[in-house]
Amino acid sequence: MKQNKIQIFPSILSGDFGRLADEAKRLEQAGADGIHVDIMDGHFVPNLTFGPRALGAINRATNLFLDVHMMIYNPYDYIEAFIQEGADRLTFHFEATEDVDDALEFIRKCGKKAGLAFCPETSFSMIPKYLTRCDMVLIMTVSPGFGGQQFMADVVEKIQLTRECCDRNRIRQGGVIVPQGSEESLPPFDIQVDGGINAETARACVKAGANVLVSGSFLYEQPSLSQGIQMLRNV
16 A cells, blocks of 8 residues: 655644744744644533634644644534634544534535544444545544543554555545556545554554654654654654
């Protein structure tokens, strides 16, 4: 299988909330592929973080791709607000809404990439039907809501099953199904992992088939953000 370049999206949740613009510039200078912005509502997850205006402040400070992870109920209601403030990809949780298809379709109609996230306890059986309806699947490797949690190793099997399903059904980037024999015409489907990602766990996830890595605590604990990013990119 032709692999995508490993993409690294540092989570700005682990940065300094009082200096979001400066943090965004630091991540850009460090060579990140984009910035992962965690949106939490205090209901779907027991924590509160950023809203659309904070995303706008990050957007004004950088040209990096903004990867918005909505850990909120009723995500459909907030899609336009986050797009207006600069979101390039909006990922919401399968478990947070009954309007999964409508939300995915609306994000794409707005000209943005649509991601669908799955909590660790959600069965892999829920994933295959959506692979052609979204641009990326996010497989959580911790329970959503807080940074610094321990990686759940049993989720690696779900990553592997997702990649195998994509390969078996010739599903490539953007949820496109390519004709047999022309699999190389598009890069592989994007599988993102988020939670407890460090050099060791990143290696396990990439081996299983993930190609988009979100990391917060690990990167910000390194002497240099750029060195940490390169460490993950080269696992």
